[in-house]
Structures are given as C-alpha cells and as structure tokens.
Amino acid sequence: MTKLIAMYRKPADPAAFDRYYFGRHVPLAKTIPGLRSYEVTRGPIMGLDGPAPFHLIATLTFDSMDAIKAAVASAAGKATTEDLVNFADAGAEMLIAESESI
Numbered sequence: 001m002t003k004l005i006a007m008y009r010k011p012a013d014p015a016a017f018d019r020y021y022f023g024r025h026v027p028l029a030k031t032i033p034g035l036r037s038y039e040v041t042r043g044p045i046m047g048l049d050g051p052a053p054f055h056l057i058a059t060l061t062f063d064s065m066d067a068i069k070a071a072v073a074s075a076a077g078k079a080t081t082e083d084l085v086n087f088a089d090a091g092a093e094m095l096i097a098e099s100e101s102i
Contacts, residue, residue: 001036001061001062001063001064001098001099001100002061002062002063002064002065002067002068002096002097002098002099003059003060003061003062003096003097003098003099004059004060004062004068004094004095004096005057005058005059005060005094005095005096005097006057006058006059006060006092006093006094007054007056007057007092007093007094007095008021008054008055008056008057008058008088008090008091008092009053009054009055009088009090009091009092009093010053010054010055010090011055011087011088011089011090012089012090014055016087017055017056017087017088017089018056020086020087021056021087024083024086024087025080025083025086025087026038026040028076028079028080028083029060029080031076031080032060032071032074032076032077032080033070033071033074033076033077034062034063034067034068034070034071035060035061035062035071036061036062036063037059037060037061038058038059038060038061039058039059039061040056040057040058040059041056041057041058045057055090065096065098068096
C-alpha cells in the first residue's frame with residue numbers, strides 16, 4: 001500500500017478549519033480515483049515531548065506509488081490540491097510512502 005500523509009499545522013481558527021475541511025475538502029478528496037481509505041486523527045496530536053504543531057493528520061491509502069501518481073495527476077487530485085489554499089492557512093506538510101504490515 002502507498003499512503004499520502006497530510007499534516008495540517010494549527011490554524012488561526014480551528015472551528016473554521018474543521019467546518020471547511022469536513023464539509024468541503026473531504027468530500028472533494030473522496031472523489032480522487034484509486035483512493036482506498038481515508039483516515040483522520042481526532043483530538044490532540046502529541047509528540048514524545050509534548051504537543052505537536054499539527055491540528056489534524058489525514059492518511060489517504062492507495063494501492064501503489066503509480067496509483068497515487070495517477071490520482072494526484074487526475075482532475076479530482078488537482079482540484080483537491082488546489083483547494084488547500086481555501087482552508088490550510090497555517091500550512092500543511094505532505095508525505096508519500098510505501099507501507100507494509102510486518
């Protein structure tokens with residue numbers, strides 16, 4: 001499996017972020033072709049030494065690196081990426097990685 005991990009920094013207005021994210025961004029992202037699962041964190045995000053600088057972490061799962069490349073290049077993938085400016089005012093970090101169960 002290949003995962004896209006989106007880590008959203010703490011926004012100025014967390015309630016507005018959540019309204020937009022869950023009301024507009026998630027439904028848009030769920031139209032991305034090849035998306036197998038979509039998970040988000042709930043509650044505070046902690047590091048080993050205390051609170052992390054993130055408000056929310058989303059993990060989107062795809063079958064392979066090729067599948068995620070095609071997904072990001074699709075019209076829905078581009079629209080989802082372009083939508084970030086509408087709510088992620090504090091910034092976001094995106095990671096893509098292969099994973100396996102061991």
